[in-house]
Amino acid sequence: MHSIKDVANLAGVGVGTVSRVINNIGSVKPVTRNKVIEAIRELNYVPNQVARNFKMQRSYLVSLLLPSIFNQFFSELAYHIEDELDRNGYQLLLCNSGGKPEKELYYLDMLKQNKVAGIIGITYNDIEEYIHTDIPIVSIDRHFSKQITCVTSDNFEGGRIALKELVKAGANNVAFIGGATSINSETRNRKKGFIHEAEAMGIPYVVYEEPDPIADDIAFIKRFLKKYPEVNGVFAITDMLAAKYIEIAKRSGLRVPEDVKVIGYDGIQDHEYFHPVLSTIRQPVEQMARKAVQLLLKKIEGESVEHEDFIIAVEYWQGETT
Amino acid sequence: MHSIKDVANLAGVGVGTVSRVINNIGSVKPVTRNKVIEAIRELNYVPNQVARNFKMQRSYLVSLLLPSIFNQFFSELAYHIEDELDRNGYQLLLCNSGGKPEKELYYLDMLKQNKVAGIIGITYNDIEEYIHTDIPIVSIDRHFSKQITCVTSDNFEGGRIALKELVKAGANNVAFIGGATSINSETRNRKKGFIHEAEAMGIPYVVYEEPDPIADDIAFIKRFLKKYPEVNGVFAITDMLAAKYIEIAKRSGLRVPEDVKVIGYDGIQDHEYFHPVLSTIRQPVEQMARKAVQLLLKKIEGESVEHEDFIIAVEYWQGETT
DNA sequence: ACCCCCAGTTAAAACGTTTTCATCCTACAG
DNA sequence: CTGTAGGATGAAAACGTTTTAACTGGGGGT
Numbered sequence: 001m002h003s004i005k006d007v008a009n010l011a012g013v014g015v016g017t018v019s020r021v022i023n024n025i026g027s028v029k030p031v032t033r034n035k036v037i038e039a040i041r042e043l044n045y046v047p048n049q050v051a052r053n054f055k056m057q058r059s060y061l062v063s064l065l066l067p068s069i070f071n072q073f074f075s076e077l078a079y080h081i082e083d084e085l086d087r088n089g090y091q092l093l094l095c096n097s098g099g100k101p102e103k104e105l106y107y108l109d110m111l112k113q114n115k116v117a118g119i120i121g122i123t124y125n126d127i128e129e130y131i132h133t134d135i136p137i138v139s140i141d142r143h144f145s146k147q148i149t150c151v152t153s154d155n156f157e158g159g160r161i162a163l164k165e166l167v168k169a170g171a172n173n174v175a176f177i178g179g180a181t182s183i184n185s186e187t188r189n190r191k192k193g194f195i196h197e198a199e200a201m202g203i204p205y206v207v208y209e210e211p212d213p214i215a216d217d218i219a220f221i222k223r224f225l226k227k228y229p230e231v232n233g234v235f236a237i238t239d240m241l242a243a244k245y246i247e248i249a250k251r252s253g254l255r256v257p258e259d260v261k262v263i264g265y266d267g268i269q270d271h272e273y274f275h276p277v278l279s280t281i282r283q284p285v286e287q288m289a290r291k292a293v294q295l296l297l298k299k300i301e302g303e304s305v306e307h308e309d310f311i312i313a314v315e316y317w318q319g320e321t322t
Numbered sequence: 323m324h325s326i327k328d329v330a331n332l333a334g335v336g337v338g339t340v341s342r343v344i345n346n347i348g349s350v351k352p353v354t355r356n357k358v359i360e361a362i363r364e365l366n367y368v369p370n371q372v373a374r375n376f377k378m379q380r381s382y383l384v385s386l387l388l389p390s391i392f393n394q395f396f397s398e399l400a401y402h403i404e405d406e407l408d409r410n411g412y413q414l415l416l417c418n419s420g421g422k423p424e425k426e427l428y429y430l431d432m433l434k435q436n437k438v439a440g441i442i443g444i445t446y447n448d449i450e451e452y453i454h455t456d457i458p459i460v461s462i463d464r465h466f467s468k469q470i471t472c473v474t475s476d477n478f479e480g481g482r483i484a485l486k487e488l489v490k491a492g493a494n495n496v497a498f499i500g501g502a503t504s505i506n507s508e509t510r511n512r513k514k515g516f517i518h519e520a521e522a523m524g525i526p527y528v529v530y531e532e533p534d535p536i537a538d539d540i541a542f543i544k545r546f547l548k549k550y551p552e553v554n555g556v557f558a559i560t561d562m563l564a565a566k567y568i569e570i571a572k573r574s575g576l577r578v579p580e581d582v583k584v585i586g587y588d589g590i591q592d593h594e595y596f597h598p599v600l601s602t603i604r605q606p607v608e609q610m611a612r613k614a615v616q617l618l619l620k621k622i623e624g625e626s627v628e629h630e631d632f633i634i635a636v637e638y639w640q641g642e643t644t
Numbered sequence: 645a646c647c648c649c650c651a652g653t654t655a656a657a658a659c660g661t662t663t664t665c666a667t668c669c670t671a672c673a674g
Numbered sequence: 675c676t677g678t679a680g681g682a683t684g685a686a687a688a689c690g691t692t693t694t695a696a697c698t699g700g701g702g703g704t
Contacts, residue, residue, distance in 0.1 A: 004691065014653065016654060017654075028651095028653085050375055051689075054373055054659065054689090054690080055690075055691045064416075069404070075397040078392075082416055082417070095414075273565040275597035336683065338683070341662060347662095350683085369660090372660085373660035377688080
């Protein structure tokens with residue numbers, strides 16, 4: 001593998017000149033530039049990015065830290081994040097934490113050692129005190145303290161819409177089901193919006209939760225069905241949970257949507273192959289992804305991002321379950 | 323940020339000694355070691371991995387180059403690949419090529435500049451001549467020439483099983499539908515196995531293909547239904563295509579499985595929420611992922627891997643469509 | 645004819661490690 | 675008491691780049 005020195009020798013110039021040609025910076029006489037270009041071509045020289053990163057004391061790696069890429073919502077997010085990063089000359093490092101706090105900390109440490117340029121984090125654990133590094137971070141669906149910008153969909157409004165749509169579809173006894181995620185997760189606002197609107201409209205409601213992640217969701221749903229047989233409208237915290245609910249509710253003799261209306265949250269892609277097609281609150285995943293990247297890159301490039309949480313509007317997708 | 327030099331100064335030793343302590347290599351007097359450890363703790367020193375990689379002229383980055391992570395099968399694969407890499411101290415760089423050959427080449431080039439340790443590639447284009455770099459590569463579902471090991475599921479056997487199961491379920495006029503992927507893709511063997519068995523059993527069959535990726539799969543399926551109305555058993559090249567087929571077949575009045583039996587390929591995770599539950603040929607995704615990583619790491623670490631294609635057994639999952 | 649300035653260039657330092665090599669010490673065999 | 679093996683250690687080189695500082699030559703203004 002040839003180095004910049006070989007190029008310089010062959011072209012009969014100093015390494016500084018070669019560097020200036022490569023980076024297209026400073027002034028170089030056209031004739032010199034050509035000699036260098038010729039030498040590069042002849043030697044098949046490609047700059048060593050590792051050496052550059054080392055010298056510049058920076059990298060173009062951005063880590064996406066999430067529970068599991070093996071989850072439709074996250075993989076859609078990851079796709080757009082990678083795309084937006086690539087457009088800006090950055091690369092994506094993927095870290096599956098499994099949702100385990102110790103793994104999250106382990107990765108945080110590793111990322112620090114590897115001097116990644118920034119982190120996009122989706123975490124649901126209490127790692128407040130550890131997350132304060134000098135590495136720029138943007139969080140999705142999770143509000144940390146001041147330094148960390150958060151991008152999230154309008155969970156509160158999503159909850160309100162869900163309730164209104166259930167009622168519009170004829171439900172008059174509704175329930176929210178989900179994992180009780182960390183106190184800081186913005187996803188909790190799905191429940192809050194739902195409750196808020198139920199109270200505003202005077203609709204009786206129940207909340208059925210379990211620590212997240214739900215250990216055994218099938219058992220969880222069965223317990224719920226047994227405890228609240230009168231419920232005729234369900235808002236599930238995610239599409240996957242909604243799908244599972246429908247599955248089990250049907251097995252226990254309930255008809256959807258005749259006996260019970262169901263709305264999920266996310267709007268995952270393969271939505272249309274779930275039957276019946278799920279009614280859901282769609283998160284604008286691509287928009288969230290690009291926004292998160294853009295904010296992160298601003299931070300990386302030193303622009304002070306006014307601390308703000310970016311809340312992105314959701315929309316209702318009508319399916320066959322309401 | 324403190325460097326190894328600061329540690330050495332504080333501990334009153336040379337940098338070499340600190341290095342030896344950090345890497346736990348060579349011999350260091352216990353008392354010296356303790357001084358160093360104390361200094362490290364006091365300064366909150368963490369080794370600069372970028373500098374290490376530079377010095378060692380290597381990295382612990384492995385790239386996963388695939389069409390799109392936003393695809394159930396690939397994201398499941400990616401999950402296990404990342405896990406296996408992490409267990410071995412490597413990190414995963416994610417590259418979505420969109421299936422476009424020029425993007426694949428662009429990434430190949432970028433990866434070369436970044437001196438990644440290795441590549442796991444899932445590609446369907448003719449990039450034979452470009453892929454020969456000095457970077458170790460393991461390919462999934464794609465046989466390149468000699469240097470590149472390939473890991474794949476037993477596509478041929480999967481095709482045979484699909485046919486046999488369709489027949490067992492009562493079909494006597496079958497079809498294979500799919501995108502006609504590159505000549506080198508192992509997935510073509512799904513069709514070959516299917517045909518082979520159909521001929522062996524004397525079952526009439528048709529093949530309906532279109533260049534991959536299928537531009538408009540809905541139109542594709544409609545054309546197929548119109549052209550071959552007599553078909554009563556369909557083997558689709560992927561689960562997603564099978565799901566789409568079922569959707570459209572139903573809309574045009576066919577009942578599944580009464581009028582037509584359907585089998586897919588992949589065994590994607592959310593399988594159970596597709597209704598009717600799809601019968602499918604399950605690829606052992608986790609096993610494929612770990613095998614691919616293990617082979618790659620062997621190559622990276624210089625063990626010469628005997629060139630061989632690793633073919634991993636599939637299994638049939640009975641659903642409601644046969 | 646002189647000076648100055650600037651475009652063009654190069655040599656050398658620096659980034660933070662690992663590793664080699666020489667040196668120093670200590671303990672033990674003779 | 676001497677010689678030596680080998681454990682322990684530090685100084686310095688090396689990895690490939692960018693960047694700074696110094697140097698050169700030539701053109702334009704006086």
